[in-house]
Amino acid sequence: MVFPGTWSDRDCAHAVLDVLQEPVRYIDHREQTVDDVDLVILPGGFSYGDYLRCGAIARFAPVMEAVADFAHRGGLVLGICNGFQILQEARLLPGALLRNASCEFRCEWVHLRVEQSNSAFTLDCRPGQVLRIPISHGEGNFFADADTLDALERNGQVVFRYCAVDARVTAESNPNGSLGNIAGISNAHGNVVGMMPHPERACEPLLGGDDGLILFRSAIRALTRVAV
């Protein structure tokens, strides 16, 4: 998906097309349908300049109605960074992402603990597995009210938490102040996932690591499984 101001679209396409050899097409924000694709990725960036709030304007792009229909029908949707913010503004995922507690833009490699392997993007992971993936954001501080947070935890919708290299979830490993060290969540069905870290930037050893590949591989397997 490409909105004005999206900047990680080519990185996502590179990971899926060049690394995993799966066909990719760029979806323009003015399109009316996404029925011809199996998986929609909302990449990172600063859609519409992130005016008013991150993702607030992108939510009204013509294509977002089609994305909502696609998601409600069980289509796989991955929102990365700004894409996560857009999915929350569109109410396809709960909560909101506030300014980092440090007020700083954080661009660094972090460790993520995979909390569950039920979502379409973590099928190939085992719970407790640690992934090394970079973040790059100024507003990734996950917030939800107490009831929402409780429901997310209870339903196993917390997909990733920031952690130390040994999988311990600590205050020091939390780069932005997110409640519960939450780095990524899913909807109740597990077909929509939003995350602040950038798996598409961790798909080749040359780029510093390939732990991000497992998310895309999981999605491909989820799609194959549905098709059979």
Add this chain to the structure above:
Amino acid sequence: MRYRAEVFVTLKPVVNDPAGLTIRGGLHALGFASVTEVRAGKYLVLTLDERDAEQARARLDDMARQLLANAVIEDYRIELEPIGEPIAAGERSS
């Protein structure tokens, strides 16, 4: 009637405000030790033509709920002031 509306968008009291905390720290550094809290927010000014104040307020509430504020994290407050009759297209001087 033409109205001028001021919309104040603030983080809910339960939401941590790191920008406000940083500004408070700056004020303390300048010697303004009496400041116990700063909450940062957004200030929007809208000019709109509506039948009456009641309708203007209802429309602004809709705008705030749908776009101007995110109810998950933000509250909003609206102040409304009439500023005269709308100028019809033909009456505009060039």
